[in-house]
Amino acid sequence: MPIHYTPKTFLRQTSNDLLQACFDQVGALQELPWADLPNHEIDVVYDSWQDLPEPQRLEIERMFEEAEALASEAGIKAIIDEGTFHGLDLGPELEPLESFRDKAMHVALTHPRVFQVAGTINHAHSLSRxxxxxxxxxxxxxxxxxxxxxxxxxxxxxxxxxxxxxxxxxxxxxxxxxxxxxxxxxxxxxxxxxxxxxxxxxxxxxxxxxxxxxxxxxxxxxxxxxxxxxxxxxxxxxxxxxxxxxxxxxDQELPPESPLGHPYELNSLKSRDFLLTTCETDPEDGIEEIQIRKLRLSVLGGVKRRITLEADPDGGPSAVYDMVDDCLNRHNMPDALINVTLAQFHFRFVHTGQGRQQTLTFEVSHPNTSNLKSCRKEELRLIGEKYLRRWGIDRA
Structure with a gap:
């Protein structure tokens, strides 16, 4: 989901000491009585910022927007991962800071290279699937x-x-x-x-x-x-x-994509027997349930006919297969004439007791498209990729 940046909201949710350090970096607003300003009462800061010369005003705006883009659980994880690559253990350093915006601003000010690269990687995972x-x-x-x-x-x-x-x-x-x-x-x-x-x-x-x-x-x-x-x-x-x-x-030629011509093969999902496969998960992954929530079925041949079935999310793992049985005339449309060309997967993870219960929802389309790469939580994305390979869906 795109980050919606609004300057006043950002100022209200960022600590004054970090705002002061940011303005100090461009030599601005040094005359403000920062020590006497209550946190989150930002009208005087906002008005003074807007009165700055354009180069200073735009430089501050750029930093705020980039920090806002990383002010989330996924963004902070991207920062910590990038810090590890640079030999920095940023977890303990960021732990005392109260908000995601404070954490992002702290890194922008103290580790600008880590901040820049983490922002770039985080941006890649937000691009349209x-x-x-x-x-x-x-x-x-x-x-x-x-x-x-x-x-x-x-x-x-x-x-x-x-x-x-x-x-x-x-x-x-x-x-x-x-x-x-x-x-x-x-x-x-x-x-x-x-x-x-x-x-x-x-x-x-x-x-x-x-x-x-x-x-x-x-x-x-x-x-x-x-x-x-x-x-x-x-x-x-x-x-x-x-x-x-x-x-x-x-330093070599592009090889054939795969011996089978495409990396994603979804036809194993035509049978509800696939549900038995999804029950076999590794305990360390903490998966409570896997559902197939949507299937797009295309008719074999030159005629472009297809149907998309989307089940009730609360209908249980077999809901979409019940819809297939209800909607298809097996006499006129046997399995041999049907290809599954899109599927939506929903993983629900065991609740740890802290925060909201984690879920992962993504789609895979035949022959080679998936929005799983857009998942900003890398640990969940890797679990999704693992099971696509295990089930024989990702045959790359």
């Missing part, structure tokens, strides 16, 4: 992240979009390693030229040519041999970017 494509059967080898290889990767992306779409004349690539396993690559090629409409620092309305960047994200797992790419443009663009990734960072 529509444009993520999953590919299996990738080489089980570490990517080359030396600067020469990254330059080749950048130049190849730029050349592809320049020759095919007339954009991408310049490109920047940033690479990050997460938990010593997952390699993230963020590419920012130039988009088409546009005109900025707005006001300059003197308050004059202007029209200024600009060339914004668009975003491409690669997430590579060399242990499982999977590559997820976020890019708009359809199948041809996706496969071209996968080829570029393989040739420049893995």
């Amino acid at each position: 529509r444009y993520w494509k999953h590919r299996g059967n990738m080489p089980l080898r570490q990517p080359n992240i030396m600067q020469d290889a990254l330059d080749d990767f950048r130049d190849a992306i730029s050349a592809y979009f320049r020759q095919n779409e007339g954009r991408g004349h310049r490109c920047t690539v940033d690479a990050y390693l997460r938990v010593d396993r997952y390699h993230y690559f963020f590419a920012y090629p130039d988009n088409y030229a546009d005109t900025y409409l707005g006001h300059d620092e003197h308050g004059h309305f202007i029209r200024r040519p600009q060339r914004p960047a668009f975003e491409i994200v690669f997430l590579f797992d060399p242990i499982d041999g999977t590559l997820d790419v976020y890019a708009q443009g359809g199948k041809v663009v996706q496969e071209s970017l996968q080829t570029i990734f393989c040739r420049t960072l893995l």
Whole structure:
């Protein structure tokens, strides 16, 4: 869900000492009697901030917005994970701070590199699932992240979009390693030229040519041999970017996607016998129940006919299969003519007694789309991926 940032709410829910440190960083509002200001009564702070010169005002706004994006349980976990990569144990350091916003602001001020990378990774998991494509059967080898290889990767992306779409004349690539396993690559090629409409620092309305960047994200797992790419443009663009990734960072040609042609196979869900499989979970995962809440059934052949069945969430594990039995005429539509092309899974975890009971809901679509990568709680995402592989759904 997108973060809704409002300046006054952010000020009210952030401690004054952290706000003061933030303004001190840009040499602003040093005349305010911070020690005498009650926490969370922010009108004087807000009004003074809005009266600052534009460069200072916008720099503060940028930091607040970035902190707001990380002010959640998933965001703080991303910060702690990134701190571990940098040799920092941030858990005890953040524990005394009262709110998620305080924790995020503290890291922004004291560990800016950790803050920046955690924000970038957290942003990747919030991108629309529509444009993520999953590919299996990738080489089980570490990517080359030396600067020469990254330059080749950048130049190849730029050349592809320049020759095919007339954009991408310049490109920047940033690479990050997460938990010593997952390699993230963020590419920012130039988009088409546009005109900025707005006001300059003197308050004059202007029209200024600009060339914004668009975003491409690669997430590579060399242990499982999977590559997820976020890019708009359809199948041809996706496969071209996968080829570029393989040739420049893995130094080999893109292999066939899988011996079976696609990573996600859902037809085992046609039978309610699948429910017996979902009951077999590992105790350490703390799973109380797994439901299949939605199935999309497509008819084999050239005619595009399909039906989506979505069960009552409170109907129990077999509810969607009861709907299948009620809605399908098995004489006219035997199983042999039906493909399952989308399924929604719902995991409910054992309540620990603290906070709300944890759940995980995600969809998988045939042949290669899933919004599981958008889950911001990495420990839950890994559990979901584990069972997709165990059940033979993710065959990559």
